[in-house]
Amino acid sequence: MTAMTSSARPLLNRRLAEFGTTIFAEMSALALSTGSINLGQGFPDTDGPEEVREAAVRALRDGRGNQYPPGPGVPELRGGVAAHQQRRYGLEFDPDTEVLVTAGATEAIAASLLALLEPGDEVIALEPYYDSYAACIAMAGGRRVPVTLRPHEGAFRLDLDELRDAVTDRTRLLLVNTPHNPTGTVLTREELAAIAALAVERDLLVITDEVYEHLVFDGAEHVPLATFPGMRERTVTIGSAGKTFSFTGWKVGWVTAAPGLVTAVRSAKQFLTYVASGPFQYAAAEALALPDTYFTAFREDMQAKRDLLAAGLREAGFTVYDTAGTYFITTDIRPLGETDGFAFCRALPERAGVVAIPNAVFYDHREAGAPFVRFAFCKRTSVLDEAVRRLKSLAG
Numbered sequence: 001m002t003a004m005t006s007s008a009r010p011l012l013n014r015r016l017a018e019f020g021t022t023i024f025a026e027m028s029a030l031a032l033s034t035g036s037i038n039l040g041q042g043f044p045d046t047d048g049p050e051e052v053r054e055a056a057v058r059a060l061r062d063g064r065g066n067q068y069p070p071g072p073g074v075p076e077l078r079g080g081v082a083a084h085q086q087r088r089y090g091l092e093f094d095p096d097t098e099v100l101v102t103a104g105a106t107e108a109i110a111a112s113l114l115a116l117l118e119p120g121d122e123v124i125a126l127e128p129y130y131d132s133y134a135a136c137i138a139m140a141g142g143r144r145v146p147v148t149l150r151p152h153e154g155a156f157r158l159d160l161d162e163l164r165d166a167v168t169d170r171t172r173l174l175l176v177n178t179p180h181n182p183t184g185t186v187l188t189r190e191e192l193a194a195i196a197a198l199a200v201e202r203d204l205l206v207i208t209d210e211v212y213e214h215l216v217f218d219g220a221e222h223v224p225l226a227t228f229p230g231m232r233e234r235t236v237t238i239g240s241a242g243k244t245f246s247f248t249g250w251k252v253g254w255v256t257a258a259p260g261l262v263t264a265v266r267s268a269k270q271f272l273t274y275v276a277s278g279p280f281q282y283a284a285a286e287a288l289a290l291p292d293t294y295f296t297a298f299r300e301d302m303q304a305k306r307d308l309l310a311a312g313l314r315e316a317g318f319t320v321y322d323t324a325g326t327y328f329i330t331t332d333i334r335p336l337g338e339t340d341g342f343a344f345c346r347a348l349p350e351r352a353g354v355v356a357i358p359n360a361v362f363y364d365h366r367e368a369g370a371p372f373v374r375f376a377f378c379k380r381t382s383v384l385d386e387a388v389r390r391l392k393s394l395a396g
Contacts, residue, residue, distance in 0.1 A: 015138045022131060023361045027345065034349040037387045039309075039375045040357045042181070042327045046380060048246035049287070049294065056250070056283035065278025071270060073101025073254070073281055080285035081239065081254050088213075089224050091232075097259040100266050103276035104251035105211045105240040110136045111269035112207050112236050112255065113175075117142040121172035126158065128362030128369055130181050130209070142172070146364045149183055155322040156183035156330065160194050167198065173205035174198075176225060179212040179325025182362055182374040186220045186324040196228035205261075206231065211240040211253070214295050216325040217303045226256070233258045236265065241284040243327070244298070246378075250280040302327070302377070305384055309377040312388025317395045318373075327378040330359060334371045336394060341373050353390045 010017065024041045031038035047053055059065050065074065072078060078095035085091040093099055102108040109132060117123065119141030125133050127146035137144045147163045149156040176195060178187040187195075199206050208225045216222045226235040236257040242248035255265055306323055313320050319332035338344045341358030349355055359372035377384060 015141065016135065019131075019135050019138070023357055024131075027355050027357060030346070030349050031355040034353070034355075036349040036353045036355045037379075037383060037390065038355045039377070039379065039387055040345075040355040042376045042378060043248045044246040044378045045383060046246065049290065052245055052247065052283050052287040052290075055286040056279050059279035059282040064282050065280070067278070069101075069275050069278040069281060071275060072096075072266065073099065074278070074285070076285040077101055077252075077254070077281040077288075080288040081256060084288045085224075085237075085256055089227055091224060091226055091256070093256045094259070098256060098262055100255040100257075100262050100269065101277075101281060102253040102255060102269060103273040104242060105209060105238050105253040106132050107251075107269065107272055107276075108238045108253045108255050108265070109133065109207065109209065110139070111265050111272055112238070113137055113140040113142065114272075115264040115268040116205055116207075116236075116261075117172055120170065122168060122170045123173055123175055124163070124166050124171060125175040126177060126180065127364060128182055128359050128372075129175075129177065131361060133175055133177075134364075137175075143170075144364065145171070148363075148368060149180065149185060151321060151332075155324070156180070156185045158185075158187065158191055160191065163195070164198060167202050167204070171202065171204060173207060175207050175209070177209040178225075179210075179216055179222065181212065181326050182328050182357070182359055183321065183330050184323030184326050184328055186216050186222065189221070189223050192223055192225055193228055196225060196231045199234060200230035204234070206235045207238065208235055209238045211238065211243045212326045213239065214244045215299060215302055215327065217299070217306065218324060220324040222325070234261075236261050241280075241287060244295075245284070245287045247280070247283075250277055250284070252277045252280050252284045305377045305379070305381060308381065308384050309375060309388065312384075312391055313375065315388070315395065316391040316393075327376050329375045329377060331373050331375065332371050333373055339371055341370055345373060352393050354387050 027040040078099040082093045082095040113136045117140040121142045123142045124145045127148045213222045241252040321330045345358045357374045360366040360369035363369035
C-alpha cells in the first residue's frame, strides 16, 4: 500500500522554508541556456598551479586518500595548515588538536554553527552575507541578526556603533567575513580590534570566514581576528584551498581554533560528511607550502582582472564600489535607470549576454540590497574583455 503524505503539512520544515533553489543555480542555468558569459558564480575558469594538480594525481596513484582519510584530516594537511598560520600570521596551532579539515569552507561554517548554537541563540552577521550563513543558522535553530555594511566614500563600511547595539543577552556569537563577500570590503586593523574588544567584553564566540585571505589589493592587509588579545581562545577561523589555489571543486577547507572549539566542531562535522576529499588533502598540503612568489603573482593577476572589469563596468554606466579583496565587484544599477537587481540580472543575459548576481539575495531586508549587483572577475582575461565589450551596450 502506497504511503500518503498529508497535504496539510509542508514537506520542508519551517526553519528552511524561506530557502529555495539558490540564486547561483538559477543564474548559472540562465547562463547556459542563453550562451551568456557567467560572471555570477565565484569560480575560476582555469585550473590552479600544475604542480598542485600533479600532487593530487600522485596521491591517487600512490593510493593515498583513496579510502577514508582520518576524521580530523590527513596529518600532512593539518601540519601544512598549522605551518601556514604560523608563517603568515605568527599564530601557533597544534595540528593534532587545533586543526580540523572539512569538506570546503561551507561545511566548516555549517559544522561550527551546528556545534556552537543552542535553539534561540542570536548570531550577528555582517550583511550582505554569503547565502549559506542564513541557511546554516536556521538549521542550527539560531536567530540571525544582521548588521549592515553600507556604502560610504566609494566602498562598503561597517558601523561599529550599530554592531555594539546589536549585541543582546541572547547573542551567542559573531559571524565575521573578511575579506568580505559580496562587497569586497577588507576590515581594517582598527575595525577588527573593536570587534575583538566587543567579543571579549560580552564574552562572545566568533566564527571568522577568511577564505579570501590571500586576495587583498592596493596595499590592504588581511589580519586574522585570532591575533587580537583575548581572541585566540574564542575564535573559530575558517580557511579554504579552493579560493587560494583555484581548485574549488576539490572542496578542501579547514578550521583552526582552541582544542575545545575544534572538538565541538568535529562533533558536528563527523555526522555531516564524516570525511571528504582524501587525495586532494595531500595536494592542498603541498599547495600551502608554495613559495611566496606564488601568492604574490596570484594576487597581482586577480588585481589586474579586477581593474579591467571595474573600468568596463564604469564605462557601461554602473557605479562601481571599491573592491579591496575577494573575487567580486559590487555595482549600483541606478545610474542605468534601474532599481530592481533581480529584474536587472534576469534580463541582462538577453540584453548583453552576461550573467551577474543580485545582491538582494544576501540581505534579510531585500529592499536594502535592491539596487546592487555583483560581478565576479576570477575569469580569463579574454573572457573579461569580451564581457566588457558586451556590457558597453548598456551605455546605449
